Amino acid sequence: MTSLVFSQPRSLVVSSETDDWASGVCDCCDDMADCCLGFWCCPCFACKTTKAYGQCLCLPLLDIFGCIPPVTMTMRVSMRQRYGIKGNMCQDCVCATCCSPCVWCQMSREMKTRKFPAVLGDIVHRR
Structure with missing residues (x-):
């Protein structure tokens, strides 16, 4: 039995611009629903x-394993690279280690702001 593919993967849009985060790590009050969920759970x-x-x-x-949260740090690095955000791995490590909930809230706000599809596939560069 064969299965039919009804939709094809969409292209991933990668910005070639060097940009800053749309909001700071401590700007949790910009989205109170995410802030509350990030803080309490x-x-x-x-x-x-x-x-x-x-x-x-x-x-x-x-x-939960180790002092430095590896997944939080790598997700932040991945998001910086995908969206062309300025920064370095040292900053990502410090932010992820010192205030992990704030970093997750920042990444969530960034995805909402950018509204780029998070789909693997052909890469299309914006200019």
Whole structure:
């Protein structure tokens, strides 16, 4: 039995511009619903955000091992690279280690602001 494909993967839009984050790490009050969920149940919020980004739903649960949350840091690095945001891995490590819920809220706000599809496929560069 063969299955039919009704939709094709959409292209991933990658910005070639070097930009800043749309909001700061401490700007949690910009989206109170995300802020409350991120503060009171960060693991649930991190899983929800990771799924919206197009990754495995349970990936953030690996952050419970170790001092530095590896998944939070790598998601932040990935988002910086995908959206062309200025920064470096050292800043990502410090932010992820010092205030993980704030970082997850920032990444969620960034995805809402950018509204780029989080789908793997052909890469299209904007100019």
